[in-house]
Amino acid sequence: MSINPEPQPHPDTYFAGAYWGPRKESPEECARRVARFLELLAECDPFLSHWYKPTRSRRDATKHPLMPPDVSILAEMLRKGANRERGGPAIESLGFGLSFDNGGTRRDCADLRIYCGGYSEAVPNSCFLSLPSEGENAERIFTASVLTNIVRCMAVAWEPDWVAAMSRTHRDWDDPESKADLWLGWVTYLARQRGTVPPLPAPAAIEPVDDKGMLIILTPERFTVANPEHVALARRVRELLTRAGLIRH
Known part of the structure; x- marks a missing residue:
């Protein structure tokens, strides 16, 4: 699967x-x-309601808030994050990138990395949200309801082809297993143009996102690859989605 790389994190962290x-x-x-x-995103959880411009020192991070968001400031940040040859002009077809976080500590922080506006097949567009790995914020966010809301926000704001919210342990299990063009997360969004989601076995649930596509929530409880019932469910859902043409190899 060819997507934008990200740093190797703690193995039990979650992302969308x-x-x-x-x-x-x-x-x-x-x-x-x-x-x-x-x-x-700010409506999903208080922890995701404050974001700050990147700074050289974390002590200065909260001095440069990005909330409420200012389109002109964000546009300038995107221009500065354009792909370019060293010392050369921006490579327009590769789009723009920016990254920032919510000023938390190392394991209690949310981080956003965005690549958008690109129209080259070589570099896909993406919005990647890293979530805290431990603490009260992590426990509150790592629920089906909060992750579903986060995925819904991504679907509405970015109109992507697909979204997955899952742990990296889950991703590492899922990706070698499938070699498909998307990850099947604990919560997954599939755009309408990918096809029609077929009926899925309980406890998997399907929810619409306006007229844009469908959400798939594998379980109301926290999905873990240590649970054989969860693994069997994920394999069955993947099989059904593949058969329906929504997951492609």
């Missing part, structure tokens, strides 16, 4: 990642999407 193909958009258009996403 949205991915979409070539879509030419200006820094202003991308900034409006970023602003909309941050506004929606």
